[in-house]
Amino acid sequence: LCSLRLGLGALLPNLTPVAVLFVLMGVLGWKLDVGTCMVAAVALGIAVDDTLHLGLSWQRHGKQVALRRTGTALWASTLVNAAGFAALNLSPFLPPQRFGTLTAIAVVTALFADLTLWPWVLQRFANSDD
Numbered sequence: 001l002c003s004l005r006l007g008l009g010a011l012l013p014n015l016t017p018v019a020v021l022f023v024l025m026g027v028l029g030w031k032l033d034v035g036t037c038m039v040a041a042v043a044l045g046i047a048v049d050d051t052l053h054l055g056l057s058w059q060r061h062g063k064q065v066a067l068r069r070t071g072t073a074l075w076a077s078t079l080v081n082a083a084g085f086a087a088l089n090l091s092p093f094l095p096p097q098r099f100g101t102l103t104a105i106a107v108v109t110a111l112f113a114d115l116t117l118w119p120w121v122l123q124r125f126a127n128s129d130d
Helices: 004-009 011-028 039-061 063-090 094-125
Strands: none
Touching: 004 011, 004 094, 011 039, 011 094, 039 063, 039 094, 063 094
């Protein structure tokens, strides 16, 4: 997005799903294992992708078009991804179950962060000079 401030501001919606995952794992008493150690990387990858899509759409088409068009696409992809990862709960092996559960939660958290926190950041810093 060609802005240092927006780049730093993008950390807020992108790190939110990871923070939620770590808090949730702590509350549930889940330790890092084969299934849970990969979740933060997957969550960060999905969150960054969604943030870039919405940010570029916002920059090119404006707020209303970005939230309507790109927001709709983000909702659809989030539902599909969350359902796919949640299907891992059918596994009899605990690491894939936890990976699926946490990743589904992370994907949904990333969507909400991108649709709430990211527009707030864009409105505050989009027109600021670096």
